[in-house]
Amino acid sequence: MKKILTFLFLLVLLIPISYGITETDKSYKITIDGKTDDYDQTTESLFRNSSIALESSFDSYWGKENEVTDIKCTWDEYYLYIALNSTINGNNLMFFIDSIDGGIPDFKPENSSESISWNRSLTFVKHYPDFYLGTWPDNNTPENYKALSEIRDEKFYNSTDFESAAYLPTSINGAIEMKIAWSALFGTTPGNVPIGAKVKLSACVTGSWGGSTPDVIPDNSAGASTDGQQRVIIDNFAIVNIDDDNDGKPDIGVNPVARTTFIISSLPNKPNPINITNLKVYPKIISTVHGHEVYISFYLNISKNITVKVFNMKGDFIKTIIYNKTAVIGENNKDTNPSLYWDGTDEQGKTVPEGIYIISVTDEDKTFRKLVAVAVVH
16 A cells, blocks of 8 residues: 555656656647647746746736736647747737747848838847747737748748647737747758757737837847837847757657746846826816816826826815726827816715815826825815
């Protein structure tokens, strides 16, 4: 009985390990459906180290609804499997693969953002993608592209050598997923790779044609951009060592996480500071007799849910103008942001007494609070 219990204990310990390491065939385990629950979080999700995740889940300049958060990677004898967890809302997602020392042409950094079919304000440094995928919310079939030369690419479709899928409902955590044959990635015969083969992986959220990115994975040294058109440099990437024993075959029985390094490994993984600036009310004095209203404007550097309330000078609550409503980056009275005003009434619709009132703007996580005063006369 003791031997049986010992055997069972060892078996339990080995199950999660064997689940995550590379195998001769992963097709029984991973289905290319745009979902990543068939990847092991511990051994197939790429981390900087044991305590720091590859990417913060809240450091996008365009808010938590436009985030890239996690790359997962594993392989078997014939295929490389990759997935990217992300959330996008009204924007696009791009994933880049660079097969180091492969037989595939490279995009060069001075030409990449001007020539690729998905033209975006991106420049690559020491990272020349051979393949990239692009997708958008509620699309389950990413567009696949491969390099034909330094300045040209071509769209290609799913086949036995390459398969991709996406599951990206708007504003809900989703993923883009793919598998690619070693022969397609490196231009080799099936099941073979160049001696010492490696791949580089990176991704970003982007705007539309010519648009920039608010979030890059892994974090780049120059940072992302609040400006939807400002050029962003992608100079960091995950480097995954495929053939460490230099036999021209993908190594089997290894932990992909242990095979991953970064060109820049020490970047801080901190959320961007959230701030509201230029809070204004106009006019500063309103007459309720004449039907005046106070218009409220401000600048928000990250899209966030906000609450705007009115208090009297004693701190007593008077009225909620908006509660937990999304305000996107920029001025709140433009485009899709709410137009905010106060007409000098309380929560019951009654005119407030003459006096000084405080308008308070806070975000949903209470990371900031801004106050501005306004006078009411009759």
